[in-house]
Amino acid sequence: MPTNIEWTDLTDNIIRAKDGGWWCQKISPGCAKCYSEKLNQNTFFGGNKQPYTGQPPELILDTEAIRKWGFQTKPKKHFVASMTDVFGEWVPRHWQREMLDGMFAAPKQTFQILTKRPEIMLSSINEWLDSHGLDKLPNNIWTGVSTENRHTLEQRSPILAQIPADIRFWSVEPLLEDLGNISQFLKHTQWLIVGGESGPNSRPCHLEWLQSIVDQCQSADVSVFVKQLGANAYLNEQQFQKSDKKGCDIAKFPTPLQVREFPNSVVS
Numbered sequence: 518m519p520t521n522i523e524w525t526d527l528t529d530n531i532i533r534a535k536d537g538g539w540w541c542q543k544i545s546p547g548c549a550k551c552y553s554e555k556l557n558q559n560t561f562f563g564g565n566k567q568p569y570t571g572q573p574p575e576l577i578l579d580t581e582a583i584r585k586w587g588f589q590t591k592p593k594k595h596f597v598a599s600m601t602d603v604f605g606e607w608v609p610r611h612w613q614r615e616m617l618d619g620m621f622a623a624p625k626q627t628f629q630i631l632t633k634r635p636e637i638m639l640s641s642i643n644e645w646l647d648s649h650g651l652d653k654l655p656n657n658i659w660t661g662v663s664t665e666n667r668h669t670l671e672q673r674s675p676i677l678a679q680i681p682a683d684i685r686f687w688s689v690e691p692l693l694e695d696l697g698n699i700s701q702f703l704k705h706t707q708w709l710i711v712g713g714e715s716g717p718n719s720r721p722c723h724l725e726w727l728q729s730i731v732d733q734c735q736s737a738d739v740s741v742f743v744k745q746l747g748a749n750a751y752l753n754e755q756q757f758q759k760s761d762k763k764g765c766d767i768a769k770f771p772t773p774l775q776v777r778e779f780p781n782s783v784v785s
């Protein structure tokens with residue numbers, strides 16, 4: 518379905534709870550104020566009120582939505598499974614295979630898949646490649662990790678680097694601390710999305726942290742996309758005044774942060 522997420526065109530939630538809503542399992546500090554869990558608490562938005570902890574409800578894979586990808590003629594970017602982690606431990610391996618098969622059969626479409634569990638993504642993708650006699654993912658499948666601090670970056674990005682894909686990316690949102698020097702991790706990365714946290718009681722994001730990431734991406738020739746400043750942004754230790762709640766109006770970003778690039782050779 519259409520979305521206001523700035524770096525994609527559509528969200529395709531192919532995994533849902535059988536009786537409505539979605540489910541995921543929180544795994545790291547970036548999940549603390551999970552937007553998807555918040556939506557799931559609201560029956561008005563189709564949620565089932567179950568928290569993203571404990572045991573999953575009965576889940577289904579929307580095979581019909583996957584089948585339709587192959588018939589779509591207008592090229593679009595699809596953020597797949599935005600409400601969960603498609604490489605969660607609870608997701609059957611054959612569902613991941615069916616998803617990848619559907620992407621393979623739809624070369625005009627671009628698929629963006631993000632996980633906080635890159636070890637499962639790596640082994641699942643390698644299994645799928647072996648079963649198709651391929652040594653690399655087709656270039657319409659972009660693989661990414663979500664990361665929020667130095668610790669998760671160090672854990673997840675070296676595993677992402679092992680995935681044989683043309684486009685490997687990070688979504689660094691919510692950015693919870695200064696990541697420091699990330700140049701060694703950028704070597705195997707083609708794209709980086711970054712943003713501060715949004716929503717009530719958001720954790721602070723210092724614009725200097727964002728600037729450091731943008732500068733390092735530019736030096737390493739890695740495309741960078743500043744999604745939002747977040748609801749609790751600081752500049753020079755002072756609260757930064759934004760025009761909207763999430764701080765996503767690019768015209769109001771400090772000029773050096775007005776950067777929204779896509780991976781090289783990809784048309785936005």
Ligand code: SF4
Pocket residue numbers: 541542543544545547548551552553554569599600601602633
């Ligand atoms: S992995 Fe993503 S969707 Fe799942 S709980 Fe964490 S933030 Fe939410």
